[in-house]
Amino acid sequence: MQETTMDGDGKAQKNIELATFYVGEAVCVMNILQIQEINKIMQLTPVPQAPEYVMGVLNLRGKIVTILDLAKKLGLGDTAIDDNSRNIIVNTHDGSAGVLVSRISDVVAAETSSMEKPPTNMSGIQGSFFAGVFKTENTLIGVLDLDKVMGLEE
Amino acid sequence: MGQDESDVREGTTSIRVNVSLLDSLMNLAGELVLSRNQLLQAIGSEGLKNAEAVGQRIDLITSELQEAIMQTRMQPIGNLFEKIPRIVRDLASKHRKKVELSVNGKDVELDKTIIESITVPLTSLVQHVFVLGVETPEERSKAGKDEIAVLSLSAFHEAGQVVIELYNDGRGLDGDKLAQEAVRRNILTTDQAQSMSEKDKLELFFQLDSGGSDEKGERAAANRPSVKSDIDKLGGQLEIQSEAGRGTTIAIKLPLTLAIIPCQIIIAERERYAIPQVNLEELLRIPAHLIKKRIETVGNAQVVRLRGKLLPLVRLADVLGIKRTYFDKEEEHYKKDRRSRIADRRSKTLALEPQAGAEHVATEQEDTSSVVNRTGEDRRKAPESALNIVVVSAGAMTYGLIVDRLEDSEEIVIKPLGRHLQGCRGYAGATIMGDGRIALILDVSNLGSMAELTPVEADVIALQNQNRDSQSADRETRSVLLFRCSEEESFAIPLEKVDRIEKIQRNDIEYLGSRKVMQYRNGSLTLLSIDDIASVKPLSDKEDLLVIVFQVGAKLVGLLACGPVDTREVAMDFDNVTLRQTGIAGSTVIEGRTTLHVDIEEMTQQLV
Numbered sequence: 001m002q003e004t005t006m007d008g009d010g011k012a013q014k015n016i017e018l019a020t021f022y023v024g025e026a027v028c029v030m031n032i033l034q035i036q037e038i039n040k041i042m043q044l045t046p047v048p049q050a051p052e053y054v055m056g057v058l059n060l061r062g063k064i065v066t067i068l069d070l071a072k073k074l075g076l077g078d079t080a081i082d083d084n085s086r087n088i089i090v091n092t093h094d095g096s097a098g099v100l101v102s103r104i105s106d107v108v109a110a111e112t113s114s115m116e117k118p119p120t121n122m123s124g125i126q127g128s129f130f131a132g133v134f135k136t137e138n139t140l141i142g143v144l145d146l147d148k149v150m151g152l153e154e
Numbered sequence: 155m156g157q158d159e160s161d162v163r164e165g166t167t168s169i170r171v172n173v174s175l176l177d178s179l180m181n182l183a184g185e186l187v188l189s190r191n192q193l194l195q196a197i198g199s200e201g202l203k204n205a206e207a208v209g210q211r212i213d214l215i216t217s218e219l220q221e222a223i224m225q226t227r228m229q230p231i232g233n234l235f236e237k238i239p240r241i242v243r244d245l246a247s248k249h250r251k252k253v254e255l256s257v258n259g260k261d262v263e264l265d266k267t268i269i270e271s272i273t274v275p276l277t278s279l280v281q282h283v284f285v286l287g288v289e290t291p292e293e294r295s296k297a298g299k300d301e302i303a304v305l306s307l308s309a310f311h312e313a314g315q316v317v318i319e320l321y322n323d324g325r326g327l328d329g330d331k332l333a334q335e336a337v338r339r340n341i342l343t344t345d346q347a348q349s350m351s352e353k354d355k356l357e358l359f360f361q362l363d364s365g366g367s368d369e370k371g372e373r374a375a376a377n378r379p380s381v382k383s384d385i386d387k388l389g390g391q392l393e394i395q396s397e398a399g400r401g402t403t404i405a406i407k408l409p410l411t412l413a414i415i416p417c418q419i420i421i422a423e424r425e426r427y428a429i430p431q432v433n434l435e436e437l438l439r440i441p442a443h444l445i446k447k448r449i450e451t452v453g454n455a456q457v458v459r460l461r462g463k464l465l466p467l468v469r470l471a472d473v474l475g476i477k478r479t480y481f482d483k484e485e486e487h488y489k490k491d492r493r494s495r496i497a498d499r500r501s502k503t504l505a506l507e508p509q510a511g512a513e514h515v516a517t518e519q520e521d522t523s524s525v526v527n528r529t530g531e532d533r534r535k536a537p538e539s540a541l542n543i544v545v546v547s548a549g550a551m552t553y554g555l556i557v558d559r560l561e562d563s564e565e566i567v568i569k570p571l572g573r574h575l576q577g578c579r580g581y582a583g584a585t586i587m588g589d590g591r592i593a594l595i596l597d598v599s600n601l602g603s604m605a606e607l608t609p610v611e612a613d614v615i616a617l618q619n620q621n622r623d624s625q626s627a628d629r630e631t632r633s634v635l636l637f638r639c640s641e642e643e644s645f646a647i648p649l650e651k652v653d654r655i656e657k658i659q660r661n662d663i664e665y666l667g668s669r670k671v672m673q674y675r676n677g678s679l680t681l682l683s684i685d686d687i688a689s690v691k692p693l694s695d696k697e698d699l700l701v702i703v704f705q706v707g708a709k710l711v712g713l714l715a716c717g718p719v720d721t722r723e724v725a726m727d728f729d730n731v732t733l734r735q736t737g738i739a740g741s742t743v744i745e746g747r748t749t750l751h752v753d754i755e756e757m758t759q760q761l762v
Contacts, residue, residue, distance in 0.1 A: 045592040046425065047571075048474035049578045057571070057584060057592050064584050064592060066572035097572055 014112045018134070020105040020141065021088065024076045029134065030144045032107060036089045036096055042081055055100050058087065063096065065089060070099040073149060074129055092150045099149065110134055115143065169266060171226045179226070182219045189215060224414075227267070231309045231318070232260030234269050234276065238307055241277055245284045252291050252302045253284070253322075259309035264316050268388055268408055272318075275384040279320060279404060280307070282359070282381075287324035287402045297399065299323070312707075316408045323401040327394075329355030335362055356394045359404075360385075386548060386599070389415060389432040415568065416675070417585075419561035419593065420544060422470045426593040427557075428566055428585055429544060433598040435552065436649075437560055438543040445541055458543065458554055461633050461723045465545065468605040469556040470596075474580055548599030553607050555598075563654070565675065568595060580604060631723045636749065637702065637715040639684045640691035646744065647702070647752045649721055653710065654703040660696070663714075672701065672712065679703065680761070683714040684752060687737040687760045706758045713754065736760060 018029040019038075044056030044067055053072040058065045067087055071079040079085060084103040089096055115132040131145035189212045196204035235257050242255045264272075284305070291301040304323045309316060333347040333355045341361060342350075360382035385392050389409050396402040409415065409432075417428035418437075438460065440448050448458050449467070457464040470476075543554040566585040571594075575581070582597040633649040662672050663681060670681040681701060685692045693699075694716045701712040722744055728751055730740035737760060739753040 043591055045584075045594070047575055047578060047581075047594065048476045049580055050575055051577070054574055057575070057594075059586050059590055059592050062569075062586060064569045064571060064586070066574045068574065092573075097574065 021101040022103040228263040262309040275381040318406040320404045326398040327396040332358040420557040421559040435545040440541040
């Protein structure tokens with residue numbers, strides 16, 4: 001899994017590994033170190049009265065974990081639960097929570113230096129949830145700012 | 155007081171644990187790892203027999219581990235009692251009273267969180283009792299008592315609970331004065347105060363809190379939740395007994411731990427929820443054909459008439475806003491309709507709803523007719539359209555929560571909800587059920603306020619009812635549970651003594667020598683039948699039996715009975731001569747039937 005990338009001159013770049021996943025049709029990434037686990041336990045218990053982006057609660061080996069619908073949180077509609085959908089359980093500063101995504105994809109390595117600030121015209125709800133944008137060879141991928149996504153609605 | 159609070163906060167950071175306890179925990183953890191390895195092996199080699207043995211072992215280790223971990227949280231109550239002598243000494247010199255304090259039961263252990271949360275209410279109770287209850291030396295000698303008053307604080311185990319008892323031999327409390335004080339502080343209206351029983355008035359003591367007689371204390375008290383709400387939050391109970399001139403006894407009954415609590419599991423909209431047993435008063439089922447008769451509308455509130463009192467009703471699904479908050483105004487008669495709507499809730503029936511709601515506001519009469527038009531008579535007789543009501547109470551609030559179905563009572567482990575759900579006030583936490591799914595634990599007191607019920611409103615309704623219905627104003631009655639043993643004879647027992655009623659099959663009864671037991675909440679419950687002790691006709695030979703569970707002293711006892719069960723409000727006094735025998739306290743005629751009053755304490759004594 002570890003893909004060490006060395007620069008031509010042998011100087012080690014600051015590399016991070018990113019997990020790619022789909023939210024609806026959109027591709028997002030997050031730092032792999034923020035992820036505790038990825039699972040497909042879909043036995044969610046709905047919580048009436050919870051904010052609408054809360055899908056429900058999940059029993060994760062005896063721990064109760066709140067699962068958020070990432071698409072809803074990002075304002076991209078609902079996530080339909082199917083065979084490809086996964087829960088990404090993340091470590092936040094106060095316990096675990098998870099996000100439901102439509103599909104997970106590869107882990108890619110990238111250099112921090114290639115991350116750029118989100119374009120200023122990417123405004124609104126979506127803009128505030130991204131920490132930056134990565135350029136890959138043929139596409140741009142948004143890096144989720146996990147603290148913002150997991151944060152409480154002001 | 156501020157000092158105490160900061161002490162509590164510091165205390166939460168660390169805990170002192172006996173090394174031997176820690177050793178046994180380490181031991182168990184080691185065992186667990188070992189068993190896990192065995193289990194993995196057994197699974198790998200497909201040795202099903204082995205797996206079974208390992209499974210048993212893990213089961214054992216898990217329960218021991220749980221017990222040991224629970225023990226680490228237990229702290230002697232002495233830590234808390236140490237603070238009391240100083241408080242009493244300060245009070246004594248301030249109020250120029252002489253008092254001798256005796257403290258007992260320092261070794262009794264309680265969950266750390268409970269000890270921490272009980273500190274403030276207990277000190278404020280001590281202060282309050284001291285100020286109101288204990289007389290000055292002059293008054294005491296005038297009354298012919300020793301100049302030095304006795305104040306005792308003791309802790310002991312009783313019936314699986316810890317009881318903290320606070321006693322003084324002072325002048326006793328005056329219920330009327332407490333009521334006046336409550337009226338002055340706008341806690342009660344004058345009308346309410348007048349209609350209260352002596353016992354209720356004494357209980358005001360807990361709501362008035364430690365204000366005492368001086369104004370400063372009163373102001374301080376206003377900013378603090380009352381002792382009663384503090385204890386309620388812990389799942390504890392408060393009892394008070396007072397005799398003029400003789401003294402006052404206050405008992406605080408607390409659960410041993412907060413981590414595991416007995417709960418009633420209910421189902422609403424196909425999801426399970428748990429209601430803590432401490433909040434549970436009784437379960438009520440209104441058969442479909444009686445709904446029209448029993449459910450009434452007072453103003454815009456739905457109520458059910460329960461033993462002469464009106465009980466406000468709240469539908470759980472509505473309070474939680476499950477799916478169809480739209481149906482908020484729906485009449486309680488429509489259970490069956492609602493069910494069908496769950497199946498096809500996007501269908502046209504929806505469109506009818508606002509009309510029905512509007513009619514409902516008009517009068518009850520009109521409303522009923524609209525129901526008939528829409529659903530047809532036969533539908534409302536369907537057994538599944540009966541209403542299941544869980545009567546719950548929290549603090550001064552009692553209301554009926556309408557749920558879809560009632561399940562078992564279970565001991566559950568409380569787990570906290572995540573940060574995103576902190577805004578949901580209706581839940582006290584969540585728990586994981588046997589099948590691995592999650593059930594939310596309901597916070598009865600918050601649900602009540604979310605439904606905009608207030609204790610006052612409930613009381614006002616009760617009052618309106620009393621004024622209108624002179625019969626219920628007569629308070630020399632008590633509620634009894636009526637049941638049968640054989641088909642012919644009918645028996646009664648005071649309702650407040652009944653813990654639960656369980657439905658069982660005849661073959662659930664196990665015979666051990668001359669004793670009968672059944673499995674109940676992971677243990678054995680001693681069963682007795684009235685005909686074991688009293689000379690009455692033998693227990694009916696039906697297959698479906700009932701077990702009425704009582705708490706007698708420290709243990710639970712089950713009384714075998716058969717239906718139909720019912721509750722009635724009957725006169726307090728009964729004939730205790732004619733039919734008196736062992737286990738039978740006497741008889742009354744209830745609705746043309748001679749009904750025998752069972753004395754459960756006496757029966758239990760006969761058993762041993």
